[in-house]
Amino acid sequence: MAKPSRKAQDELIQKEIDRINSIFINLPENKREVAKELIERIAFMTIQLEILEETIKTKGPTYLFKQGNQKMLIENPAQKSYNTTMNRYTSAYDKLFTLIDKLNEKNSDEDETEDI
Template identity: 30%
Template sequence: MATSKKKANVSTDMKKVKQLLKQIPEDRQPIAQGIYNELIFIQNTLIELRQQVEEEGATAMFQQGKQEFLREHPALKAYNTTIQRFSLLYKQLVELLPDTDEQQETDELMEFIKE
């Protein structure tokens, strides 16, 4: 079993996200850091999958016995699944951020309207 010592490539966008982590309350920092680390891994995986699809195309020939047919490229299928997980984790990270003043004002307005 080969182990990869490849260093994770951190995109400019993820460096901006890292700055947002400072706004997350201290008690939620371990959770936020874990999500952030997964996001970096997933983003790098998405880049590799996208490159593979761009090079090989969105479809691939598949052979099963004597039958051969065109199907969705496995890398595209993996990309689509992985991007959903990325979006879900990103949303979870954003939900760890404290409420903004704008959201608090909206909530206060809604409470007033309900009365």
């Protein structure tokens, strides 16, 4: 994927938001609302990771840096960004599932209280 335009990125992000929301379709709307911002951030990171992956595939994870007589192999900045973003992406998904579990536990406790 070549770097898409801002509009195309926004469309891809919205599709990803819709996809993630469809995973949690059985979750009540009020609980999905709590996770809304986290879902939006995860969707953004997903698209950014795809763009970075394509850059790394086409340009490689390293490149030959030349300055005067000095030459050295250095890490592609896209690779660094990818690694950092992937770390945060994984953490964000973990937080999302933790949040959903806590919301479900709270709902389960409320259901038990109502049964009494």
